[in-house]
Amino acid sequence: MNRWLLCMGALLLSFSAALLAQQVTYDGHEFDNEQQRRTYEALIKELRCPKCQNQNIADSNAPLAEDMRERAYQMVMAGQSKQQVIDYMVARYGNFAHYKPPFNAFTAVLWLAPLVIALAGIIIALRLSRKRSQPVALSDEEQRELAQLKERSKHD
Amino acid sequence: MSETQNKRRWWVLFAPLVVFAGLVVFLLKGLGSDPTRLESVLIDQPVPKFEAVDLFNTDKVYSEEVLKQGPLLMNVWATWCPTCRAEHEFLNQLSAQGIPIVGLNYKDDSRAKAIDWLNTLGDPYTVNLYDPEGNVAFEFGVYGAPETYFIDANGTIRYRHVGDVNERNWNNKLQQIYQQLQQEAAQ
Incomplete structure (x- = not known):
């Protein structure tokens, strides 16, 4: 023991x-x-x-x-x-x-470019989608043309 | 369609082309540059402090003061470095023209080998620094051999050349840099 x-x-x-x-x-x-x-x-x-x-x-x-x-x-x-x-x-x-370069005037592009590109992409995407959802408006001349076409199709 | 809308359409149409052209210029520039060549951060800085013994006589100790008697060149070399051998004859010629070159023997295989090299191929150096551990070279940010530093009369590092010094790059560029330092010293 x-x-x-x-x-x-x-x-x-x-x-x-x-x-x-x-x-x-x-x-x-x-x-x-x-x-x-x-x-x-x-x-x-x-x-x-x-x-x-x-x-x-x-x-x-x-x-x-x-x-x-x-x-x-x-x-x-x-x-x-x-x-x-x-x-x-x-x-x-x-x-x-050093794999993590400091942020200064010389390296600013390095750090900011991805952010700027991503932002630009988002803005472009938003604009494009907004444009697509807008109803197509016809000008007066186009309206007249449309009326004419409709008229013609009725007679045919 | 209105005039401004038309203009904007042209803009949108050509924007990718402009971006593409910009990228081509940027990437072509990258294609031409050698990625193994680094800018020295010590440009326009005073020579760093160090202590090194003489290659031939290890009892003799030098400090950075030995580089403040310029304008002069400091050449980093070793017997294991084939490019150093290639440039050695040209360094002999520069030395014969009266250009002071300080030699920094960098992490050589042995001191005997380095001494033998200078005895057989000629000694273009006014001072021979012996740096077996690479401690002095580390202070200079040396990342290979050969490297040649251009140091002005005040002991400021003004230029670093990576790779061999030869007749072509001496005549095209390096001589001009050295002469500039001489002119400044004369003023």
Whole structure:
């Protein structure tokens, strides 16, 4: 009985020790806690490899992507926030290196074009449907012509 | 049918054509541009701070001050880079003309290989920076080799050329940029 209790106690102790340490491994890197790992994961999915055509640094094997992952890891471990890492990368590689470009005069078209096109489409669709539902009005001349046609068909 | 209505009909008829023409111009422009060429964000910025050792003598440490004695070129190269080999002879020629070029050896396989390359192919560089981890290059936003930076007398980056420097693009464009920096320095 005593031995059994001791065993359970040891097991419990090791479990709680593991929980306390909370060391997480991801992408071959060790993190102090889950929050750091999540920040790192979000960063490597959001940062874009400048050497590649449309790939984030998580998916790319390019040496530059490796360097950027390493830099992001070091900065996260040094306590930098996600935004600080992004700013750091953008300062060196430009907005190209971030999949969510900021809204400014240069990128306004990028952000607004879909909205403008959708709005234009809705307006055109509304106008067309309204036009179709309007009853067709005949001009005086057309009315006369219609009367004539009716008259003629009666005689035939 | 009234005059204004008529006008509007023409407008509606030709609107798609106008939109189409606009798209053609936009897309043709995209077709001609090279997607692997990126604008450097460091243009008109001062050279970033860094520390790098000399390729030949690792006890000798340089800082960004070495790039403030321009106008000069900074060429990013490595022995694993075939295009660097292609441009090397032309860099030798530029150096012989008295154009100062600082070399940044970028993530090379080994220091010995890089030294051997310069000893056999000639050394066009006034200063040889050794950057095995690519830390200096990272500060410049280097994304490949070769890259050549044009730095003015104040230590401001004025232009970045991606790819090899050769007689054709030097005569067509790059020489003009360098001469512009020289003229500014003379004033």
